Amino acid sequence: MTQPVLPTTHVAPPAVARSWWRRNQIRLAPWIFLAPGMIFFLFYVIFPIFQSFQISFYQWDGLGEKTFVGLYNYEELYYDDAFYTSLRNNVIWLVLYMLAIPAGLFIALFLNQTVVGIRLYKSLFFFPFVISQVVVGLVFSWFYDPTFGLLNTILGTFGAGPINVLGDERYVTYGIIAAGLWPQTAYCMILYLTGLNAVDPEQIEAGRLDGAKGARMLWYVVLPQLKPATFIAFVVTIIGALRSFDLISIMTNGGPFGESRVLAFYMFEVALSEYGFRYGYGAAIAVVLFLIMMVYITFFLTKMYRDERGR
Amino acid sequence: MRYTLTSTLAGAAALALAAGAAFGQDSLSGDLKIFLDTSNPAPRATMEQMIAQFQEQHPDLNIETTIIDREAYKTQIRNFLTANAPDVATWYAANRMKPYVEAGLFEDVSDLWAEPEIADNLASTKGAMTIDGKQWGVPYTYYQWGVYYREDIYDELGLEEPKTWDAFKANCQAILDSGRKCFTIGTKFLWTAGGWFDYLNLRTHGYDFHMALANGEIAWTDERVKQTFANWRELIDMGAYIDNHTAYSWQEALPFMVNGEAAAYLMGNFAVAPLREAGLTDEQLDFYQFPAINPDVELAEDAPTDTFHIPANASNKDAARAFLRFVVSPDVQTRINNGENLGQLPVNAQSSVDDDEFLNQGFEMLSSNSPGGVAQFFDRDFPAEMAKVAMEGFQEFMVKPDNLDRILDRLERTRARIYK
Numbered sequence: 043m044t045q046p047v048l049p050t051t052h053v054a055p056p057a058v059a060r061s062w063w064r065r066n067q068i069r070l071a072p073w074i075f076l077a078p079g080m081i082f083f084l085f086y087v088i089f090p091i092f093q094s095f096q097i098s099f100y101q102w103d104g105l106g107e108k109t110f111v112g113l114y115n116y117e118e119l120y121y122d123d124a125f126y127t128s129l130r131n132n133v134i135w136l137v138l139y140m141l142a143i144p145a146g147l148f149i150a151l152f153l154n155q156t157v158v159g160i161r162l163y164k165s166l167f168f169f170p171f172v173i174s175q176v177v178v179g180l181v182f183s184w185f186y187d188p189t190f191g192l193l194n195t196i197l198g199t200f201g202a203g204p205i206n207v208l209g210d211e212r213y214v215t216y217g218i219i220a221a222g223l224w225p226q227t228a229y230c231m232i233l234y235l236t237g238l239n240a241v242d243p244e245q246i247e248a249g250r251l252d253g254a255k256g257a258r259m260l261w262y263v264v265l266p267q268l269k270p271a272t273f274i275a276f277v278v279t280i281i282g283a284l285r286s287f288d289l290i291s292i293m294t295n296g297g298p299f300g301e302s303r304v305l306a307f308y309m310f311e312v313a314l315s316e317y318g319f320r321y322g323y324g325a326a327i328a329v330v331l332f333l334i335m336m337v338y339i340t341f342f343l344t345k346m347y348r349d350e351r352g353r
Numbered sequence: 354m355r356y357t358l359t360s361t362l363a364g365a366a367a368l369a370l371a372a373g374a375a376f377g378q379d380s381l382s383g384d385l386k387i388f389l390d391t392s393n394p395a396p397r398a399t400m401e402q403m404i405a406q407f408q409e410q411h412p413d414l415n416i417e418t419t420i421i422d423r424e425a426y427k428t429q430i431r432n433f434l435t436a437n438a439p440d441v442a443t444w445y446a447a448n449r450m451k452p453y454v455e456a457g458l459f460e461d462v463s464d465l466w467a468e469p470e471i472a473d474n475l476a477s478t479k480g481a482m483t484i485d486g487k488q489w490g491v492p493y494t495y496y497q498w499g500v501y502y503r504e505d506i507y508d509e510l511g512l513e514e515p516k517t518w519d520a521f522k523a524n525c526q527a528i529l530d531s532g533r534k535c536f537t538i539g540t541k542f543l544w545t546a547g548g549w550f551d552y553l554n555l556r557t558h559g560y561d562f563h564m565a566l567a568n569g570e571i572a573w574t575d576e577r578v579k580q581t582f583a584n585w586r587e588l589i590d591m592g593a594y595i596d597n598h599t600a601y602s603w604q605e606a607l608p609f610m611v612n613g614e615a616a617a618y619l620m621g622n623f624a625v626a627p628l629r630e631a632g633l634t635d636e637q638l639d640f641y642q643f644p645a646i647n648p649d650v651e652l653a654e655d656a657p658t659d660t661f662h663i664p665a666n667a668s669n670k671d672a673a674r675a676f677l678r679f680v681v682s683p684d685v686q687t688r689i690n691n692g693e694n695l696g697q698l699p700v701n702a703q704s705s706v707d708d709d710e711f712l713n714q715g716f717e718m719l720s721s722n723s724p725g726g727v728a729q730f731f732d733r734d735f736p737a738e739m740a741k742v743a744m745e746g747f748q749e750f751m752v753k754p755d756n757l758d759r760i761l762d763r764l765e766r767t768r769a770r771i772y773k
Contacts, residue, residue: 298748299752315428
């Protein structure tokens with residue numbers, strides 16, 4: 043019965059041969075390409091996040107048996123002075139690290155000219171970012187050395203007493219941030235330098251005809267055009283501030299008496315360092331840090347989303 | 354292919370075993386993986402030499418040595434003990450090995466300690482290797498702590514090695530009056546302050562009190578603990594320590610002594626080598642035992658012991674046991690601890706101590722003038738978490754002695770949490 047209504051039999055075989063794969067190829071290909079990244083992201087980022095949540099309810103030395111203790115680790119955290127010190131330092135880091143953005147912009151504006159050998163100068167300014175953070179930390183800890191360091195030798199010639207920057211709980215965090223700002227400024231500078239290349243010369247010209255110069259020109263004509271660069275500079279600087287771990291580890295090891303710790307370092311110290319055997323407590327710190335960052339990330343994503351929609 | 358290779362090896366091993374049994378000697382074969390934390394040049398060479406000799410005795414054994422940076426080793430050990438265990442690994446005695454013993458990661462080697470060779474000759478360190486009545490490894494070296502001082506400065510000021518607390522402080526005052534500091538110290542990595550607490554507490558209240566504190570039986574807010582800190586405070590208030598010590602590691606604090614800006618250093622014997630390398634001769638450098646504070650308290654010393662262990666997950670435990678026996682044997686002990694090698698004290702009573710000014714004094718002190726007992730070291734006797742928090746407190750106390758009550762409250766809270 044069906045036979046007569048099949049006049050297109052001669053094209054039917056290829057249609058039958060079109061496998062499931064061929065039919066869905068276009069829809070599937072992107073997922074296949076995404077799969078390796080997604081699997082790794084799932085296993086190394088998403089999964090550990092939930093695992094941290096889980097471990098934070100246990101008391102565990104990382105070797106033996108886990109004991110369920112409920113919210114005890116969080117209660118302990120609430121009474122822990124060291125936790126508040128670390129939290130305070132995290133905030134100081136986030137705020138002061140932002141100085142890298144105007145500093146980077148200033149240097150970029152300064153270097154954005156055509157002089158003989160400007161490429162060399164630009165490279166030299168960018169140099170600190172190329173050096174490993176560990177080396178930056180070492181160089182600065184020698185610079186700050188209270189007895190032999192350059193800083194105190196200079197201060198000495200002005201008759202100012204030696205300052206033990208890294209050994210004094212009042213200055214230590216600021217001392218480390220200053221060290222961190224050195225490479226971070228260079229990073230922001232390079233972002234702004236590329237941004238400045240994209241600034242429209244016609245708009246500058248137009249602004250000039252209208253009588254804008256100096257700060258007004260910068261604020262109303264140049265900066266709006268640098269918005270993408272500023273956005274990236276913000277992101278990398280905040281990430282940089284949260285990654286302050288290596289500098290702290292090299293320069294002070296969290297000391298003196300724990301005054302230079304940030305949350306990430308404190309977490310490492312209680313869970314993984316030489317004397318740390320408190321995985322549960324470390325996980326609790328990680329959870330708190332995660333929640334704080336979630337607030338920031340959510341704020342950031344919504345802002346980005348609104349900006350995109352507004353366009 | 355792989356299968357045949359293994360089976361051939363196994364066959365060879367069985368053969369070697371049979372042959373060894375037949376001739377009553379070498380029967381070791383297979384792989385022996387050794388992890389070491391002796392990453393400094395001299396100890397490293399010593400260990401390599403020692404292992405080479407063991408290899409010569411057991412040609413069928415395939416020895417693989419991995420040397421890991423000493424500081425990195427302390428955090429890596431828990432990974433490799435669980436995941437990819439070697440057959441032999443270095444570590445430290447007493448409470449420092451407790452987390453691994455409790456987690457069942459170290460092999461019980463009580464059988465080795467039952468052999469007369471070891472039982473008779475290593476008796477002095479047995480206590481430090483024992484947890485729950487069993488032994489969990491063997492020591493390979495130990496060293497004394499004490500005051501290393503600049504003999505020439507003492508001579509210049511007409512000072513003598515102090516025997517009492519008052520003489521100790523009087524000496525210090527004389528040194529301060531000459532424009533120098535009494536003691537150099539670098540507390541950046543905290544443990545150096547633990548050494549000072551050990552000695553002050555051992556001298557003020559004795560070994561048993563110190564160990565009771567280590568076991569969490571005594572509150573940190575106890576009046577007796579405060580007495581120890583009061584003694585410490587006398588030195589701090591005098592200005593006995595170099596300024597800005599929080600910024601230095603123990604090595605970075607050495608130049609103060611070498612330059613003559615500080616007269617002495619409370620340290621382990623390992624400080625002698627860098628001091629000599631920095632140009633101090635044996636005429637300029639000398640050693641004395643930390644003086645008595647409370648004359649009724651028997652003198653006790655710190656003598657940290659470094660050890661070899663067999664991980665519970667090791668694959669070639671027979672060879673590992675043979676290696677441990679080899680390491681503690683009298684000849685090997687004499688050689689690896691001599692002045693050219695580790696420059697420390699041998700653990701075997703049949704070994705001889707190298708003829709070195711400091712080793713002789715240290716051996717003399719530990720064997721005849723330490724009736725109270727021998728402690729390991731603050732961060733080896735106290736549980737790791739307690740040690741960390743406490744040493745941080747000591748560092749704070751050395752800078753801000755007025756915070757003592759707050760510091761002790763914090764330590765007490767930690768004690769309540771840790772010892773349950």
